[in-house]
Amino acid sequence: MRLVVIGLLAGLFSALLGVGGGTVVVPLLILVVGWEERPAMATSLAAVALISLVGAVTYWFHGEVKPAAAAVVGLPAVAGAVAGTALQQRLANRTLSIAFAALLAALGVRMLV
Amino acid sequence: MWALLAAGALGAVAGVLAGLFGVGGGILFVPTLTLVLGLTQIHAEATSLLAILPAAVVGAWRQRAYGNVRTRAALVIGLAAIAGVEGGVQIAEELPQHVLRRLFAVLMLIVAAQIAWRAARRRPSYAS
Numbered sequence: 001m002r003l004v005v006i007g008l009l010a011g012l013f014s015a016l017l018g019v020g021g022g023t024v025v026v027p028l029l030i031l032v033v034g035w036e037e038r039p040a041m042a043t044s045l046a047a048v049a050l051i052s053l054v055g056a057v058t059y060w061f062h063g064e065v066k067p068a069a070a071a072v073v074g075l076p077a078v079a080g081a082v083a084g085t086a087l088q089q090r091l092a093n094r095t096l097s098i099a100f101a102a103l104l105a106a107l108g109v110r111m112l113v
Numbered sequence: 114m115w116a117l118l119a120a121g122a123l124g125a126v127a128g129v130l131a132g133l134f135g136v137g138g139g140i141l142f143v144p145t146l147t148l149v150l151g152l153t154q155i156h157a158e159a160t161s162l163l164a165i166l167p168a169a170v171v172g173a174w175r176q177r178a179y180g181n182v183r184t185r186a187a188l189v190i191g192l193a194a195i196a197g198v199e200g201g202v203q204i205a206e207e208l209p210q211h212v213l214r215r216l217f218a219v220l221m222l223i224v225a226a227q228i229a230w231r232a233a234r235r236r237p238s239y240a241s
Contacts, residue, residue, distance in 0.1 A: 007190035011197025013220070016158075016205050016213065021194055022136030027224045031231060041135030042173070042181030043190070048137035049169035050191025052162045055198045059159035062206075066160045069150050072117055073124030073142055074164030080128020081138075081172035088133050089179055097232035100134050101225045107140050108221030111214055 002033055011051055021051040023104065030097070037093040037100075042085075120149045124164070132172045137165045140221075154213060155205065 006028045010021030022044045029040035059065050088096065123145040127138035139161040146157035146164075176182050205213065 007193025011194030042176035044135035046187035064159035077128030077168035084132020101229035105225035111218035
């Protein structure tokens with residue numbers, strides 16, 4: 001049941017902010033459900049694949065997706081994702097949490113100023 | 114040309130963040146699409162959802178090989194999100210873009226504080 005609510009919130013914020021929902025799913029799995037970082041982040045990424053598929057299709061029919069721009073940033077990201085998942089296996093959960101928090105804080109501050 | 118190379122490089126970094134943190138990379142895709150490629154906020158948010166897709170699929174496949182993915186939970190979360198996505202799209206088209214940016218920023222800060230607080234409080238594993 002908690003997972004359903006997390007999914008609903010993730011989908012809402014995904015479409016609202018274009019973030020794929022992971023920024024909602026990972027914190028909720030860690031803070032509310034109490035999962036360790038690695039399964040939380042890995043499961044989030046799998047959910048994000050589904051969420052972004054649905055979001056992209058929905059926006060596509062609203063005519064707001066730019067496929068060329070998506071390819072420019074999205075194709076290099078595939079290689080990055082392989083490297084990122086490999087790196088994650090070598091880091092402690094606490095390190096992952098602190099790095100994740102720093103990333104979110106930096107992005108939040110940058111978008112406020 | 115330089116803008117395309119910069120966008121590609123930022124896309125690769127977004128992919129690393131996606132694989133590392135499971136966030137899909139949109140937190141970097143959206144600013145790249147607006148600031149480097151000049152898309153509007155709405156177009157960038159829509160486009161980032163397509164851009165995330167191949168990296169999320171490949172990253173999740175790798176994480177499954179590492180044994181970290183809880184498949185049933187991922188399916189439940191992903192499918193529940195479908196209803197949420199449709200609601201979010203309706204709201205997004207009715208909100209001014211600067212409000213979307215503020216919402217995004219405030220959400221980041223709240224979440225960051227909570228995660229850092231939890232990690233800082235956690236005892237080392239040898240202390241029970």
